[in-house]
Amino acid sequence: MTLAPEAVRSMFDRIAPVYDVMNRVMTVGLDRRWRRLAAESVVMPGDRVLDGACGTGDFALADRRAGASEVIGLDFSERMLARARSKAPDIEWIQGDLLALPFADGSFDAATVGFGVRNVADLDLALRELRRVLRPGGRVAILEITTPRGIVRPFFSLWFDRIVPVLGKVLPGGKAYAYLPASVKRFPGAEELASRLAEAGFGAVRFTLLGGSIVALHTGVAEVTG
Ligand SMILES: C[S@@+](CC[C@H](N)C(=O)[O-])C[C@H]1O[C@@H](n2cnc3c(N)ncnc32)[C@H](O)[C@@H]1O
Numbered sequence: 001m002t003l004a005p006e007a008v009r010s011m012f013d014r015i016a017p018v019y020d021v022m023n024r025v026m027t028v029g030l031d032r033r034w035r036r037l038a039a040e041s042v043v044m045p046g047d048r049v050l051d052g053a054c055g056t057g058d059f060a061l062a063d064r065r066a067g068a069s070e071v072i073g074l075d076f077s078e079r080m081l082a083r084a085r086s087k088a089p090d091i092e093w094i095q096g097d098l099l100a101l102p103f104a105d106g107s108f109d110a111a112t113v114g115f116g117v118r119n120v121a122d123l124d125l126a127l128r129e130l131r132r133v134l135r136p137g138g139r140v141a142i143l144e145i146t147t148p149r150g151i152v153r154p155f156f157s158l159w160f161d162r163i164v165p166v167l168g169k170v171l172p173g174g175k176a177y178a179y180l181p182a183s184v185k186r187f188p189g190a191e192e193l194a195s196r197l198a199e200a201g202f203g204a205v206r207f208t209l210l211g212g213s214i215v216a217l218h219t220g221v222a223e224v225t226g
Pocket of ligand 1: 012054075076096121
C-alpha cells in the first residue's frame with residue numbers, strides 16, 4: 001500500500017496532536033537520544049542546517065543544540081509545523097515538499113531528515129534534492145525505522161504487526177499508525193539505502209543501527225559535482 005502525497009499530508013495533519021506522545025511511547029523515550037546522536041554526527045558549530053520533513057520540530061531543535069547557528073525546518077503538513085512553531089518561534093519553519101526543495105543549490109552546510117524519507121513518493125528524488133541544496137562537502141543524516149535483524153526481529157514483528165495496528169484503532173488519528181508497519185516493510189534495508197545515497201551523489205556513506213537494530217542512522221558527504 002503506497003499512499004498518495006496528499007493522503008500522507010492529511011494523515012500527518014490528523015496525527016499532529018498526538019505525534020510527540022506516540023513517539024515517546026513507541027520508542028520508550030529513545031527517539032530523543034537517536035535525534036541527538038544523528039545531529040551530533042553531522043552538525044558542526046556555526047552550520048546552516050536544513051531539517052527536512054521536520055514534523056513537530058524535535059530534530060531541528062537537536063540540530064540547534066548540536067551547534068547550528070541557523071536551522072530551517074521544512075514540512076508539508078501545516079499542523080505539524082504549527083506544533084513546531086509553538087516549541088521554537090525563533091526557528092524558521094517553512095511549508096514545502098522534500099521532492100522540490102524551495103532553496104538554491106548549495107544553500108546548507110548540513111541536512112537532517114528523521115523518519116521522513118520513508119513516506120515520500122520518490123525516494124531517489126528526495127535524496128537528490130538533499131544533495132542539491134547542500135554545498136559540496138556538506139553532510140546529511142537520515143534517521144529511519146528499518147527492519148531489524150537477529151533476536152529483536154520477532155519482538156518487532158509482534159509490536160509492529162499486532163500491537164501498533166490496535167493502537168491505530170483506538171487513538172485519535174490512529175490510521176497513521178495502522179499504515180506504519182506497511183511503510184517500514186516497503187522501505188529499503190540499510191545496505192540498499194546506503195547505495196541509494198551513493199547514487200544520489202553522497203560519498204563516505206556509512207550507517208549505524210540503533211535501538212537494537214530497529215532504527216538506522218545513515219550519514220554521507222555531498223560530493224563535488226561536475
Ligand atoms: C514521521 S514524521 C517525522 C517528523 C520529524 N522529522 C521527527 O523526527 O519526528 C514524518 C513527517 O514527514 C512529513 N513529510 C512526508 N512527506 C513529505 C514531503 N514529501 N515533503 C515534506 N514533508 C513530508 C510529514 O508531514 C511528517 O511531518
